[in-house]
Ligand SMILES: Nc1ncnc2c1ncn2[C@@H]1O[C@H](COP(=O)(O)OP(=O)(O)OP(=O)(O)O)[C@@H](O)[C@H]1O
């Protein structure tokens with residue numbers, strides 16, 4: 001029987017005109033890459049379902065733009081929840097559109113299309129059924145073979161970590177659907193902790209906070225923009241005039257929202273992340289703790305872009321904290337990097 005290494009080597013035979021396509025099916029943003037070009041698509045993981053025509057009318061960026069401003073017969077759908085596929089058909093439809101918009105520009109309209117090999121990440125907490133859904137979804141959109149890798153291994157590689165070395169590293173991927181805290185090394189994940197209170201849930205916390213404090217109802221996108229635009233850990237007080245709907249009479253109402261409001265609203269979320277990192281370190285064997293204390297923690301994912309987050313985490317954790325510079329594409333870049341050595345890559349594939 002062929003093992004994974006054999007299979008991977010076999011499909012990489014030079015006369016086989018294959019095409020490796022990399023997928024990071026993020027809760028907020030789907031990333032697609034091909035080897036020589038790098039990331040060729042980054043679009044929101046959103047669709048707009050039109051119940052009149054019983055089909056999807058909007059996908060990606062356009063679907064996110066219409067959030068909160070659709071007629072009754074259009075519903076915005078998010079096929080990935082907490083890092084896993086929650087609506088299979090919607091996800092397949094979305095991926096098909098994304099392929100047409102990106103990969104097909106490179107494969108062209110040849111009569112004989114190259115064989116497409118899909119390489120994707122899945123969160124550590126994904127069950128076998130959830131992993132299978134990713135595989136089936138990618139096969140359905142035309143991949144002839146699909147390989148899966150645990151996400152933290154790709155993320156750490158993208159952040160410059162050698163996951164094959166025997167020196168453990170702690171990496172925190174602060175994404176839209178998941179906060180994945182992982183200690184990686186020796187070709188695998190030594191231990192990990194996943195929180196679902198990530199970027200998306202933070203938007204809801206902001207919604208509730210503003211609703212209770214100022215008596216206005218904000219749209220989902222407005223809440224996300226407050227987090228992106230004014231939240232910071234540098235005590236820089238930014239103020240934005242935000243428009244919503246008054247709770248009293250349903251009419252438009254403007255209020256001034258400050259950075260300190262958003263900090264207060266999300267304090268408990270960030271404390272949970274810090275506690276999660278502390279617990280992960282505390283539960284590690286002494287040799288690992290010693291190395292982690294020396295090396296510090298790497299932050300990546302969308303939330304790692306918040307100004308001053310590294311210093312804030314450093315003060316709370318009492319160890320060095322670094323933000324990955326290519327935070328937007330860390331995972332998918334890592335995935336590309338991992339495939340450059342077929343032998344080592346085949347050892348980390350999910351069987
Ligand atoms: N500059 C910023 N400041 C604060 N938050 C940000 C910033 N940029 C992006 N985000 C948030 O980061 C999240 C998206 O991050 P990312 O692209 O890493 O998620 P994802 O990979 O789609 O999700 P996941 O890996 O959890 O499935 C969103 O919640 C978004 O609001």
Ligand SMILES: [Mg+2]
Pocket residue numbers: 026027173175176301331
């Ligand atoms: Mg991600």
